[in-house]
Amino acid sequence: MERQVWAEVNLQALKENYYKLQAYTQSEMMPIVKADAYGHGIVPVVKTLLECGAKRFGVALLQEALELKTEFPQINVMIIGASEIDQWDSVVREDIVPSIFQLSQARALSEAAVKFGRTARLHIKIDTGMGRIGFRDTDVSEIMKITTLPNLFIEGIFTHFATSDQRDLTFARQQLKRFQVLCDKLKKAGLKIPIRHAANSAAIIQFPESHFELVRPGIGLYGLAPSPQVGCNIGLEPVMSWKAKVAHVKKIKTGETVSYGRTFQAAYPTTVATIPLGYADGLRRALSNYGEMLVHGRRSTIIGRICMDQTMLEVTKIPGVHIGDVVTILGKDGYEQITATEMAEWLGTISYEVICGISKRVPRIYLASAKDE
Numbered sequence: 001m002e003r004q005v006w007a008e009v010n011l012q013a014l015k016e017n018y019y020k021l022q023a024y025t026q027s028e029m030m031p032i033v034k035a036d037a038y039g040h041g042i043v044p045v046v047k048t049l050l051e052c053g054a055k056r057f058g059v060a061l062l063q064e065a066l067e068l069k070t071e072f073p074q075i076n077v078m079i080i081g082a083s084e085i086d087q088w089d090s091v092v093r094e095d096i097v098p099s100i101f102q103l104s105q106a107r108a109l110s111e112a113a114v115k116f117g118r119t120a121r122l123h124i125k126i127d128t129g130m131g132r133i134g135f136r137d138t139d140v141s142e143i144m145k146i147t148t149l150p151n152l153f154i155e156g157i158f159t160h161f162a163t164s165d166q167r168d169l170t171f172a173r174q175q176l177k178r179f180q181v182l183c184d185k186l187k188k189a190g191l192k193i194p195i196r197h198a199a200n201s202a203a204i205i206q207f208p209e210s211h212f213e214l215v216r217p218g219i220g221l222y223g224l225a226p227s228p229q230v231g232c233n234i235g236l237e238p239v240m241s242w243k244a245k246v247a248h249v250k251k252i253k254t255g256e257t258v259s260y261g262r263t264f265q266a267a268y269p270t271t272v273a274t275i276p277l278g279y280a281d282g283l284r285r286a287l288s289n290y291g292e293m294l295v296h297g298r299r300s301t302i303i304g305r306i307c308m309d310q311t312m313l314e315v316t317k318i319p320g321v322h323i324g325d326v327v328t329i330l331g332k333d334g335y336e337q338i339t340a341t342e343m344a345e346w347l348g349t350i351s352y353e354v355i356c357g358i359s360k361r362v363p364r365i366y367l368a369s370a371k372d373e
């Protein structure tokens with residue numbers, strides 16, 4: 001069955017983005033592949049990044065970590081998020097590295113490790129100003145209690161920046177300072193932690209002082225700038241494109257209307273193309289009568305309300321549009337390009353939300369990396 005809507009994932013672009021980001025740092029990179037690798041598909045993404053030399057990966061959920069372990073038993077995977085871990089046994093058995101930000105978690109991990117007669121690795125999460133999760137950077141005695149628990153190895157300690165994607169790094173520098181002060185205090189108290197990490201994509205690009213032993217690139221790997229202030233000009237290439245085929249074309253007369261609520265009324269004879277995707281595919285309904293797509297290398301506007309499975313475009317000035325022609329929702333067509341960053345601007349959000357929002361029902365097509373060809 002031929003697909004009418006799909007997302008193309010360019011694994012070669014992923015590799016190039018990896019190398020571009022690696023050029024910004026001497027530190028090891030731990031690619032962040034949470035949320036199904038930001039919607040790109042975790043297994044092909046990890047496979048490709050392993051070929052690039054990545055040695056460990058970060059996910060948000062235990063479930064994602066277990067999925068990776070099933071596919072790649074040898075992989076080094078860390079859970080960076082706050083997801084509640086109720087299966088400490090599987091964490092220990094699979095040698096998954098959890099983020100620990102409460103003493104009770106460390107105790108549960110320790111108990112499971114004792115039960116299995118193993119040593120469990122962990123990274124301690126520090127809240128230096130993100131205000132999300134983590135021990136406060138003043139909780140030295142609390143953190144030191146972890147060292148008294150049996151069968152644990154504190155492999156890492158990390159924090160996360162609230163503003164590393166802004167031009168003004170004043171607050172990020174304060175966070176970094178707090179993190180360093182804490183790490184020094186722990187060291188003085190006799191706790192040696194081999195891996196410190198803090199930098200996301202934005203900090204990799206513009207905040208080298210924060211790189212430590214390990215960095216955590218996410219969005220940049222997928223070819224998107226972390227923010228309009230950072231990374232727009234470093235040559236990252238979007239990895240995912242989103243396409244569909246025209247399902248129907250017709251001409252309507254002046255005064256006729258399109259879609260629910262009749263919010264579009266033709267002011268002149270108008271050619272309308274119907275595209276078989278809608279908000280159930282992740283095309284946000286807020287783009288009704290506003291967003292654009294590329295047809296034959298030219299921009300065309302969404303008219304009327306976006307429906308659950310269908311959307312209409314005005315193609316009056318684009319001659320020769322036929323059923324089956326490819327429409328680009330995200331990506332390049334000729335000299336034109338629509339990026340997730342541009343779509344995010346239309347929506348008042350960030351590119352992260354756009355790419356994570358492309359639904360599971362949109363099949364991902366993998367363009368082989370050069371090595372496989």
Ligand SMILES: *Cc1c(COP(=O)(O)O)cnc(C)c1O
Pocket residue numbers: 032034080160199200201202216217218219220226
């Ligand atoms: C998502 C996430 C990252 C990656 O951030 P990007 O901005 O996508 O590079 C890094 N660290 C943590 C803790 C995260 O949650």
